Amino acid sequence: HGAVIALRHRVTHIDCRPGRFTLTVEGPDQPFQLRAERLINAAGLGAVPLTGLMDGLPEKHRPEQRFAKGHYFKLRGKPPAERLIYPLPDADGLGVHLTLDLAGGARFGPDVEWAERPDYRVDESRRESFEQAVRRYWPGLPAGALQPDYAGVRPKLWLDGKPYRDFLIQGQGEHGIDGLVNLLGIESPGLTAALALAERLEESA
Ligand SMILES: Cc1cc2nc3c(=O)[nH]c(=O)nc-3n(C[C@H](O)[C@H](O)[C@H](O)COP(=O)(O)OP(=O)(O)OC[C@H]3O[C@@H](n4cnc5c(N)ncnc54)[C@H](O)[C@@H]3O)c2cc1C
Incomplete structure (x- = not known):
């Protein structure tokens, strides 16, 4: 469909005029400018910081963003179930649930740790709190069966x-700038919701 993907490039400034956006882009070569009539900011963890680089977007439309790190531990051995198991959600997330991967392995997570900056290490000392969380719905979890896996x-x-709130979709109705949509706080389940979000953007375009 004529799309271009620019890997290893970072948008460092956006001049926002309704229906006319000028982006400054930095990459391995010289910085350059891109012009667009429409701009969709779907920059994930970078989406709120990107609103801070938009000249012309009023300050009140830039929410505060914090980082909620989530760890996963994988299970050594046979999964206890053939389906996902969810505990009741807690205040900040879905809770440590059981997920099965395509290879038939089981992992538990994610928990919530508020972080100053993105950091993807998995601290082994969290094993005990994971064991406690899992034993609330699987009392038979064998000792030492959980291994650090990954973090997001x-x-x-x-x-x-x-x-x-999550999934804050700011369009012209919110900030008054024709052609600009900011997708902010697209956390879980942003992957599952991606096609629905795209349909919604297409309808509003
Ligand atoms: C622990 C954890 C568990 C999750 N579990 C699930 C789940 O079970 N189901 C589910 O549906 N979802 C889940 N999610 C959520 C899902 O991963 C996200 O919602 C989804 O990946 C967001 O996609 P995105 O395209 O909005 O952002 P991203 O995938 O983050 O893409 C944003 C892109 O923008 C780029 N970018 C940022 N700033 C700039 C800039 N200034 N210039 C240029 N490029 C920039 C980034 O490099 C990145 O490539 C989970 C997330 C976490 C962290």
Whole structure:
């Protein structure tokens, strides 16, 4: 469909005029400018920082973003079930649940650790809290069966010192700039929701 993907390039400034956007882009070569009539900011963890680089977007449309790191531990041995198992959600996330991967392996996660910056290490000392969380719905978890696996970071929006909503879609109706859509706080389940989000953007285009 004529799309171009620019890997290893970073947008460092955006001049926002309704229906006319000028982006400054830096990469391995000389910086250059891109012009567009429409701009969709779907920069994940970078989406809120990107609003800070938009000249012309009023300050009140830039929410605060914090990083919620989530760890996963994988199970050594046979999974206890053939389906996913979810505990009741806690205040900041879905809770440590059981997921099965395509190879038939089982992993548990994610938990929530508020972080200053994205960091993808998995600290082994969290094993005990994972064991406690898992034994709430699988008391038979064998000792020592959980191994550190991987971590991810969710972009959480905050307002007035507390967690605010997720999936904040700001279009012209919110900020008044024709042609600009900001997708902010697209955390879990942003992957599952990607096609629905795309349909919604197409309808509003
Ligand atoms: C621990 C964890 C568990 C999750 N579990 C699930 C799940 O079970 N199901 C589910 O559906 N979703 C899940 N999610 C959420 C899902 O991963 C995200 O919602 C989804 O990846 C967001 O996609 P995106 O395209 O909006 O952002 P991203 O995939 O983050 O893509 C944004 C892109 O923008 C680029 N970018 C940022 N800033 C700039 C800039 N200034 N210039 C140029 N490029 C820039 C980044 O490099 C990146 O490539 C989970 C997330 C985490 C962290």
